[in-house]
Amino acid sequence: MKRHIITFMTCVGMLNAFAAPNDNGVKEVKLGGYIGQRIDGCIEKRVLGQSVDELVDPFKVQDETQGRWASEFWGKWIQGAVASYEYNHDPALLEKIKEGERKLIATQLADGYIGDYDKEHQLHGWDVWGRKYTLLGLVKCYRLTKHKEALEAACKLLDYTIKQIGPGAATPIYKTGYYRGMPPLSILEPVTYLYDETGNPAYLQFAKLIAEQMNHPEGPMLIDKADVPVSQRFVLKPGNSWWSFDNGQKGYEMMSCYIGLLEMYRLTGNANYLQVALTTWNHILREEINITGGACSLECWYGGHGKQTHPASHTMETCVTFTWMQFCERLLQITGDTKYVDQIERTMYNALMASMKHDNSQIVKYVPLEGFRREGEHQCDVRINCCNANAPRAFAMIPRIAYRMPKADRIDINLYMPSKAAIQMGKRTFDIVQETNYPVTDEVKITVTPDKAAHADIALRIPDWTPKAQIKVNGEAMDDVACGEYFIIGREWKAGDEITLKMEMPARLAQLNQAAAIERGPVVYARDSRFNDGFVDEVVTIPNLNGAIQMTAEKAPQDMWIAVSVPMVRGTYNDASVDTRKIHLCDFASAGSTWDEGIRYRVWLPILYTPDNPKSGQVQGYW
Numbered sequence: 331m332k333r334h335i336i337t338f339m340t341c342v343g344m345l346n347a348f349a350a351p352n353d354n355g356v357k358e359v360k361l362g363g364y365i366g367q368r369i370d371g372c373i374e375k376r377v378l379g380q381s382v383d384e385l386v387d388p389f390k391v392q393d394e395t396q397g398r399w400a401s402e403f404w405g406k407w408i409q410g411a412v413a414s415y416e417y418n419h420d421p422a423l424l425e426k427i428k429e430g431e432r433k434l435i436a437t438q439l440a441d442g443y444i445g446d447y448d449k450e451h452q453l454h455g456w457d458v459w460g461r462k463y464t465l466l467g468l469v470k471c472y473r474l475t476k477h478k479e480a481l482e483a484a485c486k487l488l489d490y491t492i493k494q495i496g497p498g499a500a501t502p503i504y505k506t507g508y509y510r511g512m513p514p515l516s517i518l519e520p521v522t523y524l525y526d527e528t529g530n531p532a533y534l535q536f537a538k539l540i541a542e543q544m545n546h547p548e549g550p551m552l553i554d555k556a557d558v559p560v561s562q563r564f565v566l567k568p569g570n571s572w573w574s575f576d577n578g579q580k581g582y583e584m585m586s587c588y589i590g591l592l593e594m595y596r597l598t599g600n601a602n603y604l605q606v607a608l609t610t611w612n613h614i615l616r617e618e619i620n621i622t623g624g625a626c627s628l629e630c631w632y633g634g635h636g637k638q639t640h641p642a643s644h645t646m647e648t649c650v651t652f653t654w655m656q657f658c659e660r661l662l663q664i665t666g667d668t669k670y671v672d673q674i675e676r677t678m679y680n681a682l683m684a685s686m687k688h689d690n691s692q693i694v695k696y697v698p699l700e701g702f703r704r705e706g707e708h709q710c711d712v713r714i715n716c717c718n719a720n721a722p723r724a725f726a727m728i729p730r731i732a733y734r735m736p737k738a739d740r741i742d743i744n745l746y747m748p749s750k751a752a753i754q755m756g757k758r759t760f761d762i763v764q765e766t767n768y769p770v771t772d773e774v775k776i777t778v779t780p781d782k783a784a785h786a787d788i789a790l791r792i793p794d795w796t797p798k799a800q801i802k803v804n805g806e807a808m809d810d811v812a813c814g815e816y817f818i819i820g821r822e823w824k825a826g827d828e829i830t831l832k833m834e835m836p837a838r839l840a841q842l843n844q845a846a847a848i849e850r851g852p853v854v855y856a857r858d859s860r861f862n863d864g865f866v867d868e869v870v871t872i873p874n875l876n877g878a879i880q881m882t883a884e885k886a887p888q889d890m891w892i893a894v895s896v897p898m899v900r901g902t903y904n905d906a907s908v909d910t911r912k913i914h915l916c917d918f919a920s921a922g923s924t925w926d927e928g929i930r931y932r933v934w935l936p937i938l939y940t941p942d943n944p945k946s947g948q949v950q951g952y953w
């Protein structure tokens with residue numbers, strides 16, 4: 331049996347400066363099970379169900395004077411539509427994309443502008459931010475449809491923008507938006523894509539100017555302040571609100587800028603762009619991301635990791651959730667490190683799935699860790715909001731994360747769920763079938779069928795949360811399976827070869843600030859008042875042995891995915907013989923998923939303080 335293990339080198343010097351995704355060999359992916367159904371539901375309701383005219387209408391009249399953001403919705407939605415089409419190849423969806431492309435291009439003015447701002451108010455509010463989404467949408471359309479009109483429209487809009495804020499212009503880019511200019515500066519990403527498509531040196535020059543201004547002392551200083559925790563980079567002056575220009579903490583706009591800098595790293599090979607993105611990513615993970623893989627209060631960094639046990643205003647915007655996944659995906663493509671998939675998986679099962687109503691009809695704007703979920707408002711006189719427009723991009727990302735080809739002779743299996751993939755490796759095709767009930771159960775069976783016996787590397791992601799994993803190929807156990815990295819099986823595969831992966835998945839107790847939360851595998855659990863087994867906010871004592879707890883599978887009620895029970899001692903009397911009860915919990919995504927405000931749920935359960943064991947509830951940190 332030939333086998334070997336490779337630990338990825340993550341130091342910058344070892345990276346290929348021009349590392350780009352090479353997923354061309356993944357011909358077809360079909361995901362089933364819970365995640366597959368949710369993706370299908372999102373495409374049906376949020377992508378196909380969207381009226382194109384409602385998104386294009388704002389572009390037909392240039393009368394925006396209040397600095398609003400109606401011009402972001404089309405670009406967000408159509409990127410979700412293109413990514414969804416790349417997954418399901420639905421002809422009706424392709425027609426809808428073409429309709430969106432055609433109707434948007436028809437709104438372009440003679441000078442190249444596409445937007446809804448009146449001439450005097452251009453370059454204020456969210457105008458340049460909106461152009462970013464228009465450019466991204468047009469370039470994604472062009473790459474799919476090959477319609478040269480889409481590329482021409484994007485170039486005309488970019489040329490017009492460069493005249494206004496490009497090299498030599500009087501107005502600096504960072505002055506054309508809020509939050510120390512991060513929203514307009516995030517236009518960097520599509521500028522790099524249009525340079526890819528055209529090779530126009532003016533676009534590279536503009537991209538360099540944007541990257542430079544990202545570090546301007548009056549701007550967000552995304553390079554020089556990369557070492558500073560993201561919530562502490564700028565101290566707000568007394569009297570300045572979260573919404574003022576001085577606030578450099580807006581979460582998803584900041585991550586969008588770093589995604590642009592990663593594209594600059596790809597174009598220029600300048601490792602500093604990668605380094606500042608990696609440093610910032612680490613800060614965000616350590617100081618902001620909560621147990622469900624979401625972040626932010628009022629859409630801003632606030633040191634939320636350490637404060638997550640306490641309710642915070644407007645928690646976990648879904649746009650933040652998606653952009654975090656996007657940031658992780660881009661770093662996965664560049665570094666090949668499984669830690670980015672670990673984060674995507676956690677966010678996917680928890681923060682992202684929690685964002686969509688149980689019937690897939692709506693995406694929520696904020697997902698608190700306790701309380702209830704509520705439909706977001708319509709924004710800017712359009713029957714949609716930022717998160718409803720953006721989130722389908724996150725759902726459509728999942729299939730391309732699940733199976734990736736980092737190089738021509740290797741397939742990475744990153745996510746475990748019932749699924750099928752057809753992979754082209756040179757002249758050979760490989761059909762891969764996963765059968766599993768993961769993460770309810772801990773075992774995955776993978777059948778590999780090449781059209782003719784052939785060599786390939788098949789890499790399995792071993793999650794960082796599992797203490798031990800076992801892999802067998804055709805019944806033969808593999809040695810040295812390490813957790814938190816890929817296990818690569820390089821061999822000649824023949825039809826029907828079978829891999830089994832078993833990951834130990836103990837239920838575990840996370841503790842922080844006199845509160846406890848329960849996790850198993852990648853899933854976080856919550857109490858939910860629909861179980862009718864006490865008050866979800868009451869103080870509890872959870873018997874555990876070094877964090878390991880007893881969990882029993884239960885039948886999930888309607889509108890819930892996974893239900894379990896854990897014995898807990900309720901209340902302050904703490905008399906185990908009288909007060910111990912089987913307390914039910916459901917996966918965080920199912921908690922409050924009907925958006926009925928009469929339902930309450932809670933992730934972080936208050937735990938009892940006892941003077942004879944004062945440290946019982948004060949264990950800091952949980953991973």
Ligand SMILES: [Zn+2]
Nearest residue numbers: 647649716717
């Ligand atoms: Zn949003």
